[in-house]
Amino acid sequence: MSKSEVVELPVLDPATVVPCCPPITAGELSQDDAERMALMFKALSDPIRLRLFSRVASHPGGEACVCDIQDVGVSQPTVSHHLKKLREAGLLTSERRGTWVYYQVAPSVVAAMAAMLDLRS
Amino acid sequence: MSKSEVVELPVLDPATVVPCCPPITAGELSQDDAERMALMFKALSDPIRLRLFSRVASHPGGEACVCDIQDVGVSQPTVSHHLKKLREAGLLTSERRGTWVYYQVAPSVVAAMAAMLDLRS
DNA sequence: TTCGAATATAGACAGCAATCAAAACAGCGG
């Protein structure tokens, strides 16, 4: 049994996630929209994840190797766990190049989150 | 002992919170900034809270009585608990008028959150 | 003052989430 194939995860992908939800002020949120939005906000509701995300985002080209960003005060497996959550929420994508894994920001998803918070004041 | 005085909670207030944090892409987040931001995102990371917030925000004048928004599928104490969390995060303010309590959105705080997500793409 | 309606608090409990150590996996160089 070859274990070396790439397994495609059944996970939120940007194309699906982006046209997600109306602005939070545009009317009462449906149950479904509320749950979708909550998943994205939850991804950014942890200080470690915020710092990891900002490190990726502020790297040149909006991408960074795990090895460049993993000193955030927790163990390396914990870093990996948080990066996975950010990936599952559609906020980051990842790509392996040789020994290293690079994470990139998914700009459209972050923009969608910002749109949810848009106030028509 | 008179229990009828208003107790001022030692809690995040908009004026303190707003000039909080730089955009998430502007550079590596400090530990403190990350923790402050995480608190706000955490407040919106629950579907019930999102629905409560959107109900307040989409009411005329950006304010609503608890009695108008509390049918979101959980018990009354749970609604009260969630509204408290939103208040503590600085996203809502509340005001008692007679028997009823009205919640208002704190627009500047929500705007600050949106600014954190701003991508200079 | 007494009652009832509207909210809030307290306490208990179940499920989830963050963390770590240990082990597994993947790619590279010898």
Add this chain to the structure above:
DNA sequence: CCGCTGTTTTGATTGCTGTCTATATTCGAA
């Protein structure tokens, strides 16, 4: 093939969070 480095997964543990019931508080009206 072997060992080394970088990353992910697994399993266990511990603390936090959402939820409920029961109780308390606040205010207006009778």
